[in-house]
Amino acid sequence: MSKRITHFASRYSSTLDRLKEAIRRKRPGLLRRGVVLQHVNATPHSANLTQQWLQRYGWEILPHPTHSPDLAPSDFHLF
Template structure:
């Protein structure tokens, strides 16, 4: 593994460690049943260090075709509404932007996230049916 890649994979594995701990605290049964994650093909996700981490903890990764970024709920469900919400706004400081983002996320209904995650299933199936080709809607 290249030295350039290692810090990013290491940082990502640290993030996975924090996620695992949060799941252990908040939903302990989930770790026993198994965790299924979706990764794209970004270098930190596909690095050997990350793959070893995932194998050690038995987390399953959904396959992600290389040219289907639209399978990430953030791409197809989150960024559009967020962009519309922030449209036309200006911020004096980064803290002002962060405050607005926190406020927006705090006021989203739990169904917003449920719809995004649930629609992943049909989009993923369409991608499989298209043999990895781009999935519109």
């Protein structure tokens, strides 16, 4: 794995750490029930470091194909 990919995967894992802490503070029961995370297949998201992080905490990944017409950026306000 190149240094660049490792760097981005490390930063993404740090972001997931902050997300986990925010969920723990704001919605503690959610972590016990399990978290389903949706992200694209970008390199930092699919890197081994990120996959190990997700397995360690038992977070599930909701499959989402790249360039899916189901969810456009303009639809985010609906959620």
